[in-house]
Amino acid sequence: MAEARPDPSALPEAEAAPRSRWRPQLVWLVPLVAALIGGWLAVKSILDRGPVIDIVFKSAEGLEAGKTKVKYKDVDIGLVTAVSLSRDLRQVLASAELVKDFQPHLVEDTRFWLVKPRISGGSVSGLGTVLSGAYIGVDVGKSSRAQKTFAALEVPPVIQLDTPGREFVLRSADLGSLAMGSPVFFRRLQVGQVVGYQLDGNGRGVSLRLFVNAPYDRFVTDNSRFWNASGIDVKLGAGGIEVDTQSLASLLLGGVAFETPEESVALPGAAPDTPFELFADRARAMRNPERDVLKMVLLFDESLRGLETGAPVDFRGIAIGEVTAIRVELEPDSRRIVMPVEISLYPERLRLRSRDKDLPRLSGEARRRFLEELVAKGLRAQLRSGNLLTGQLYVGLDFFPQATTARIDWDSEPPGLPTTGGSLGELQASLQRVAGRLEKLPLEQIGADLRQTLQTTSRLLHRLDTQVAPEVVATLGEARKAVDTAQNMMAADEPLQQDTREAIRELGRTARSLRALADYLERHPEALLWGKKKSEP
Template structure:
């Protein structure tokens, strides 16, 4: 076949086209599907969002019966209650469409049921109507669907305006959620939450000061606990102060600002304040810290606590902020103590420039040093005492982790303990064994002496008994008469020796003869002296005899 014939055949061949059509049979299912989707969407929109709230227990909650309320207005219903693998209760709550904006990330849920505590009584109305879930709308702009419910109802709503602060204390005491915060005896706020900070090892209280009273709180304001009785003793006697009945039951706190701290800036949300034990402690801590320093102790600091007072010659100017080995360098066995100070008093005492930042190193070079002092012998608590002594000024100032170290020493009971240890060391150095041996020998000798003394006493007792027997005999009784007779004879003998006695005349005659003999001997000696030959030839007779005295 030629090309011309082939071309002619193609020109006369009919063109066949396929026509596509949609069968009218499918119109009805498509409309039904669209209608069903619209109905589902409409139903979902009309029902509102579904949220999940996790609780510890589902006590009082029932699907289809328990309502979700906000400010006591029903805004939803519990649809389902489930139990997770962790034995937690998950409640599915359907919220009405018009209230979907209340579901924010910081919204809070809790179950309202009858509760009775020392601070308040709530939820008694649910004894009739049954328990329900309360919603506290948050302030966050983001919306959420999964929440963790509160086991205890909050004290105040997050939307309530006011000043929210944090109080920190070493112990919780009787202060709890719902406790009042008062000013001059008038309630101006409440404690919203009580939290135990494991990291800081302290108790934190979240409090709310109502908006109208927020201006009463300054940076220099001090808070203290008013729970319990307050007994003080002073020069004018004892003072006994009792709080209100509500404070006694639920606890409470109050605050105040001294005149010199009224110029401090107003407090802001999130500010942290120390909660003092009582008003006197708060008054002693009226200072604004502007300087940090470090103390390093080689001795035990048992009794020194965080928030302990730092005094300068009896005036509180700071407090202890931390006690941790983390503050020291690696390998340093000393105990580091961080303190904060109000430097104004130290500036004046050290004559430092008031216009510049306080230089701790410069103060140390001028003799600033610290000492631990006993605050109470009963409790053993300690505080830090600062003083200035130029003789104790070090040549080099130590710096640890870019913080200047104030030289410090142990005081109070530690000094007494050191002295007692020194005395005990001296006692141990004494030759106690030899001394005790000597005391033992002396005791043995004393025992022998006592035994001999007992024998002597026995002999004395025998002698006394013999003397008694002799005195009791008849011869001893007649001894008195014989002694009287002897005395009479002795008296006669003495009388014979008297001026009128015979013996007296004999003595006189003997004396006269002795005088005559003496005169004769005197004459003889005189004659021999004048004429020695008279001893051989005799005395010459002068013819004049010398008359002699007549003898009596």
């Protein structure tokens, strides 16, 4: 039976209900929290990201993006993120991301270098990188100016910037055997190292920078002396052979030694970057310091062979200066070649004294007048021989009253001191005069006269041999006979000898009688008048 369908009209009429507000579901909280966390992590990643710098290298040897680390005192502070070439293809740019805390230390004088195995002089460094690989080393600077691009050092710095101590500058004519890392000695203790050197701008010398570690840097005063301690110093004296060297390292690597005179030890330490002169040896370094130096020039017309820079300037046995330069110049007006010799005079070595006290130091103008007075009295410079074996010369100052009138040339720079001919020149002139006189002698006539004299002498000798000699022999024979006759007459058994002995005996008896008579008359002078008294029975 079919089911009955309901009547649609009987159904209730639908009414529209009002729309309700949306209510969040808990399921939507999960993606919302995830988005917040992701954003926070992104922001934190950006905020925590360290600085990115560029380091310029000459080569990419040892550099690898994502592997080469940046270390400061063996602590990882960054990583190389990219390695690329510069636009001109001459350099390599290494981009490195560092830790955020290192941002304040990226200043102008911060230094970067590649650490790898190196052998420098007597030291070996970077052996740890053989297994771990090369890394970039850092030395924090002290500047206040920030910087993002740095030029890497070719070699690691010898001294870190935070090492206590002070740097000083040495002036030298050449580098010698010194190099980066050469030791610095004080009383044979290694107290520092040579940290750098460069050629002077004028090309006439070398400037070295050395670092003296604390606390030894306080022994470097303004009066300290530095000398090249490389090699061996051998001296031969009365006590034998003396050998002096600082250490075995100085023999191989070279070295610098310094010393402070006893009277200057109490002085305060020298300021950093104070310049000093580097002497060749200790003997020259420890000479008395010359604060008062008078530069002068001498013009010589004679040969300067044997005169060297550093030769002494002597005044009657006292060294009062030294030769500083020797040149050759052409005078354009007279077309004359002269030999200028520059000297340094040290007036303090020749202090003026009276019998009572030391005279005060002369001012510039007073010294000038005093020198003019000395030159007017005959003060001249002269080349003299210091050693006949080696031919070395020195400059001697002395008075020559017979010298021609001259004056100091104050217009030249430095002033010119008058000179006179050297002793060697005078000797050569004397020899030339003697040679000239010898040339004027009639040597041929003298030779002819000498030959004639020899011939005459030969004839005279022949005559003596043929004529005079036989007569002389006969005369000697007669003389020998006379001597023999005299000897025979003086023989003991000859009558003449016997008579002579008897006469001598009579003379003796006569002398005794006279002595007895004289004694009697001395006792009895009246016997001269009355005669000898008769003796009583």
